[in-house]
Amino acid sequence: GQQVMQIPQYQHVQEGEDFTTYCNSSTTLSNIQWYKQRPGGHPVFLIQLVKSGEVKKQKRLTFQFGEAKKNSSLHITATQTTDVGTYFCAGEYGNKLVFGAGTILRVKS
Amino acid sequence: NAGVTQTPKFRILKIGQSMTLQCTQDMNHNYMYWYRQDPGMGLKLIYYSVGAGITDKGEVPNGYNVSRSTTEDFPLRLELAAPSQTSVYFCASRRSGNQPQHFGDGTRLSIL
Numbered sequence: 001g002q003q004v005m006q007i008p009q010y011q012h013v014q015e016g017e018d019f020t021t022y023c024n025s026s027t028t029l030s031n032i033q034w035y036k037q038r039p040g041g042h043p044v045f046l047i048q049l050v051k052s053g054e055v056k057k058q059k060r061l062t063f064q065f066g067e068a069k070k071n072s073s074l075h076i077t078a079t080q081t082t083d084v085g086t087y088f089c090a091g092e093y094g095n096k097l098v099f100g101a102g103t104i105l106r107v108k109s
Numbered sequence: 110n111a112g113v114t115q116t117p118k119f120r121i122l123k124i125g126q127s128m129t130l131q132c133t134q135d136m137n138h139n140y141m142y143w144y145r146q147d148p149g150m151g152l153k154l155i156y157y158s159v160g161a162g163i164t165d166k167g168e169v170p171n172g173y174n175v176s177r178s179t180t181e182d183f184p185l186r187l188e189l190a191a192p193s194q195t196s197v198y199f200c201a202s203r204r205s206g207n208q209p210q211h212f213g214d215g216t217r218l219s220i221l
Contacts, residue, residue, distance in 0.1 A: 006151075030207060031207055033209060033210075035210075041214075042199055042212040042213065042214055042215050043152070043199070043201075043210075043212050044212070045209035045210065045211070048207075048209060050207075088151065088152070090210075092206065092207055094206070095140065095157065095159050095165075095206050096142075096154060096157060096167065097142075097154075097210060098154075099144075099151050099152040100151060101150065101151040102150075102151050104149070
């Protein structure tokens with residue numbers, strides 16, 4: 001079946017350090033989406049990437065979609081305590097999104 | 110615009126009991142989804158629907174049933190609750206494929 005692998009599972013960084021999470025699909029994707037879930041909350045949509053090699057930025061967050069449309073990454077520059085939470089990628093397969101297991105980010109101040 | 114509304118927010122069930130988790134959306138979205146999230150884990154798709162009268166199984170459908178009689182509502186039914194169904198359940202909707210999903214606040218269900 002369709003699988004989306006996400007690493008690392010967990011990362012604990014010092015405030016001000018950078019953070020990156022990586023996502024890999026077993027098959028080519030029509031698009032990939034990223035979500036953030038705060039502790040105790042629900043997933044919230046961050047961004048969607050559609051084109052091969054696409055790069056999008058949201059303030060300190062940079063999202064990339066691989067040339068083969070099978071992998072993606074989210075990079076946060078200079079993390080802040082407000083960045084804590086779990087970051088999920090999700091690959092589009094037909095009418096469904098298949099979510100990665102998520103990367104839990106903790107930030108030490 | 111309330112978005113996606115789930116009820117109840119919390120529930121404790123005894124083994125073997127049944128219940129329905131309610132989900133309604135006011136965005137006129139065609140696609141609706143049910144996920145479960147176990148502690149520290151990702152989202153697993155239980156069932157989904159691409160329109161009224163149409164439902165399909167996801168990754169983990171056993172022990173659950175759904176119906177979609179209207180565009181707005183997508184209830185999830187547990188017939189014989191088992192401890193393995195202790196989880197947080199999220200309902201989500203979106204207008205169509207290749208669109209972002211909007212999630213409800215979740216239902217935290219414990220089965221003892």
